[in-house]
Amino acid sequence: MRKIHSYLFICLLSISAPFSFAQQYAFNTEEETAEGWYHSHDFKTWVGKGGDIDVMREVIANIDRSAGVKRFPELVDTQIEFRPGNWSYEWIQAGDRARGEADGLSGHAKLQKLRAALTYYSTGSWPHLGREDDAQALAKAIQAYLDAGALMNVPVQHVDITVGDQQIKGYLHLPVGAGPFPIVINSFGSDVTKEDSFDLFYRELEPRGIGMLAVDMPGIGEAKHLSMADGSDVVMEAALAFLRNADFAQQEKLFVVGGSFGGNAAARAFYRLEVAGVVSMCAPLHTAFQYPPEVLDGLPKMTIDGVKSRFGLLDRTTAVLSGPLSQVSLIEQGYMQANKVIDTPLLVITTNRDPVSPLEDLVIFLESASNQEVVVLDMEGHCPPRGIREPVVARWIADQVEN
DSSP states (O other): OOOOOOTTOSEEOOOOTTOSOOEEOBOOOOOBOOTTOSSOBOHHHHHHTTOOHHHHHHHHHHHHTOOSOBSSTTOTTOBOSSSTTOHHHHHHHHHHHHHHHHHTOOHHHHHHHHHHHHHHHHHHHTTOOOOHHHHHHHHHHHHHHHHHHTTSSSOOEEEEEEETTEEEEEEEEOOSSSSOEEEEEEEOOTTOOGGGGHHIIIIIIGGGTOEEEEOOOTTSGGGTTSOGGGOTTHHHHHHHHHHHTOTTEEEEEEEEEEETHHHHHHHHHHHHOOOSEEEEESOOOSGGGGOOHHHHTTSOHHHHHHHHHHTTOTTSOHHHHHHHHHTTOTTTTTOSOTTOOBOSOEEEEEEEEOTTSOHHHHHHHHTTBSSEEEEEEEEESSSOOHHHHHHHHHHHHHHHHHO
């Protein structure tokens, strides 16, 4: 099925088959970077999530003055000791101040202040390696999420999901009404936890009467005790099983959405799970998993640390990672094959210059999809901004619900 929508349409990108459609946007979305930093300064995303620009610039300035011993001596924001100047410490202070201010507010104003606190805490935990300092920030982010979620029309539920013989946590959001509801299973990548899911429901899905079950990828957040080596989509599969036993879930309208490494999980789910539709965004599918250690070591330290952590290999050499990482390829797993044709509706969103998700891999993936729509944005870097991609995702899912 070939179909063109006008989601945030600026100009149509002329591109040859197998893409069913593609759109080209020209946006300057580069993160603010500074030489000698471990973390990038993603102010645009942080502001979009509710952070105050002046507060965040003050946090960065405080970290820039850090004087303690660094984990990486050449990187200013890697102070080990949990005190002023430590990345997690400074963001936690900002989050605590926002939480305190929220206590004196009500309604929409309180929600916005809690969104700010959530942004600061989650950023303080980023890239969520499970060390003592960032674990403190993540614990506070979880509580801030629950506090903000309690202000929704239907309060969020912090639910237990069984993965094999282990338990993880997810956030279940339902819209107002009697149900059953269409529901999206949402997950992110190797350095983003489910605490970043709030706005997808709050801004995009709830107004459309669509629920959301937000989960972590294996090896991160409240699924940290799992390993990516067991399958990138094992949490999504468990989340689907959870919804299959729920009377509030519209069984013929359950969707899987994933971005970055979560996009890999969504692509794997596309081949393995029976759902109403799959959205795979900026997904590494094959090529990036075949890079030799010396190429992987050329990636930002934060990026490769996040990936190592998901495999339980943090602080190990990159050479140790190469073997299990290569097996995440959907070609190596036998899924991306020309003879596999899947009828499940598929939406793909990516950029045309993504260093870990080249269009060549996408061409192979789309050969499996008989019902596909593709949005390609003309921009540098990995993954389109959430403020652009999330409305597209929500509108596409709403279309599928109506079909």
